[in-house]
Amino acid sequence: YDCYEPAIDLAGAKAVHVALDPVTFAPDWNAVRAAIGPATRMLMINSPHNPSGAMLSEADMRELIAILDGSDIVLLSDEVYEHIVFDGARHESVLRYPQLREHAFVVSSFGKTYHCTGWKLGYCIAPPALSAEFRKVHQYNTFCSFAPAQYAFAEMIEQEPGHYDGLGDFYQAKRDRFREQLLTTRLKPLPVPGGYFQLVDYSAISDLDDVDFCRWLTIEHGVTAIPLSPFYETPPAGQRLARLCFAKNEATLDAAIERLQTL
Numbered sequence: 001y002d003c004y005e006p007a008i009d010l011a012g013a014k015a016v017h018v019a020l021d022p023v024t025f026a027p028d029w030n031a032v033r034a035a036i037g038p039a040t041r042m043l044m045i046n047s048p049h050n051p052s053g054a055m056l057s058e059a060d061m062r063e064l065i066a067i068l069d070g071s072d073i074v075l076l077s078d079e080v081y082e083h084i085v086f087d088g089a090r091h092e093s094v095l096r097y098p099q100l101r102e103h104a105f106v107v108s109s110f111g112k113t114y115h116c117t118g119w120k121l122g123y124c125i126a127p128p129a130l131s132a133e134f135r136k137v138h139q140y141n142t143f144c145s146f147a148p149a150q151y152a153f154a155e156m157i158e159q160e161p162g163h164y165d166g167l168g169d170f171y172q173a174k175r176d177r178f179r180e181q182l183l184t185t186r187l188k189p190l191p192v193p194g195g196y197f198q199l200v201d202y203s204a205i206s207d208l209d210d211v212d213f214c215r216w217l218t219i220e221h222g223v224t225a226i227p228l229s230p231f232y233e234t235p236p237a238g239q240r241l242a243r244l245c246f247a248k249n250e251a252t253l254d255a256a257i258e259r260l261q262t263l
Contacts, residue, residue, distance in 0.1 A: 001046060001050050001078065001231070002230055002231060004044060013041065013042075014039075016035050016040070017232075017233035017234075018031050018032050018035050019031070019232070019233070019234070020049075020052070020054070022236040022239060024054065025049060025052035025054035026054065026060075027056075027060065029060075029063040029064075029067065032067060033067055036067070036071075036073070040073055041073065041074065042073060042074045042075070042076055043064075043067075043068065043073055043074075043075050043076070044075075044076045044077075044078070045064070045075070045076070045077050045078065045094075046077075046078040046079075047077075047078075047079065047091070047092065047194075048081040048082070048084065048085060048091070048193065048194025048195040049194075049195070050080075050081070050195060050197065051197050051199065051226065051228060051231055051243040052190075052197075052199055053191075053192040053193050053194050053195040053197055053198075053199070054193060054194075055085065055089060055091065055092070055193045055194050056092050057092060058092055060092070061092050061094075061096075061097055061100065064097075064100060065097060065099045065100060068099075068100070068103065069099070072103075073103070074103055074104070074105070074130070075094060075100055075103055075104040075105070076104070076105045076107070077093070077094040077100075077104055077105070077106045077107065078107050079091070079093055079094070079106055079107065079108050080107065080108050080109035080112045080122065081112060081194055081195040081196070082108055082113075083113055083164040083167040083168060084112070084167055084168060084171050084194055084195055084196055085168050085193065085194040086168060086171070086172045086175060086192065086193060086194060087172070087193070089193060089194070091194070093106065094106050095125065101127070102127055103127075103130075104126065104127075104130075105124055105125075105126045105130060105134065106124065106125045106126070107122060107123070107124050107125075108122060108123055108125075109121075109122040109123075110122060110123065110149075110153045113163070113164050113167065114153065114156055114163070119149045120145075121145050121149050121150070121153065171196050171246075171247070174196070174246045174247070174248075174253070175192055175196070175198065175246055177250075177253070178198060178244075178246040178253055178257075179192070179198065181253070181254075181257040182198070182200065182257070182260070184257070184261055185257070185260045185261050185263060186202075186204045186205050186263055187200040187201065187202055187204075187205070187260060187263070188200060188201040188202075188203075188204065190241070196245060196246055196247040197243050197244065197245055197246075198243070198244045198245075198246055199228070199241050199242070199243055199244075200225075200241065200242055200243075200244060201240055201241055202240050202241070202242055202263075203240040205263050206240070207240075209227075209229070210227035210228055210229050210235075210239070210240065210241060210242055211227045211229060211230075213225075213227070213240070213242060214226060214227045214242055217242070217263075221259045221260075221262070221263070222259060223244075223256050223259050223260060225242040225243060225244050226242065226243040227242060227243075228241045228242065228243060244256075
């Protein structure tokens with residue numbers, strides 16, 4: 001995600017990128033092993049993944065355990081879409097694996113889970129020793145979140161404890177409907193295992209690079225998509241992908257499809 005590297009830079013560290021498979025967005029664990037060196041202090045993962053929606057499997061978690069075994073490397077796991085998973089899949093949280101959670105920060109989002117992302121309120125789970133160090137920085141970084149949101153989320157958690165159990169089905173219905181509609185366009189939808197973003201291949205429509213295509217799509221057709229290249233250190237040559245969001249009401253999605261059908 002695009003906020004990772006600036007945070008690393010501000011901490012005085014250096015980001016070392018390991019590219020995902022350009023088709024499946026799966027990690028190459030041998031490449032991860034090769035990227036780890038004596039100066040490595042932290043490994044960052046994100047599942048379900050933004051922007052692709054790809055998810056780490058149990059086999060991936062076993063690879064992580066083997067890679068980190070015996071090291072002092074801290075794991076940071078971004079799991080903000082943890083409840084937005086589809087087709088009966090299980091989100092493989094770092095918290096399920098004692099060998100990982102003992103050395104990990106797991107970050108999630110109240111905003112993503114409770115449909116109010118603009119409130120920018122999340123949480124971090126970590127073992128006591130790591131949490132104590134985290135709080136030293138957090139205290140003077142954000143000081144505190146605004147009180148009304150804290151009360152609202154506390155009340156929601158107490159009164160609707162099962163809300164997130166239906167979140168996957170809620171978004172899967174939107175995903176399935178949106179994907180079916182996309183088949184009436186010249187855009188090619190990619191698989192979406194989790195999250196609420198839909199990647200589309202627009203190579204049948206344009207040879208523009210993704211930034212220019214998304215700018216053209218916004219200005220000329222009134223549909224805003226996000227290019228994928230800013231998510232890469234080195235974008236794959238010739239990739240023609242853009243990210244659409246289906247976390248919208250049906251009327252908005254229908255209007256977008258009508259415009260996309262004209263491309």
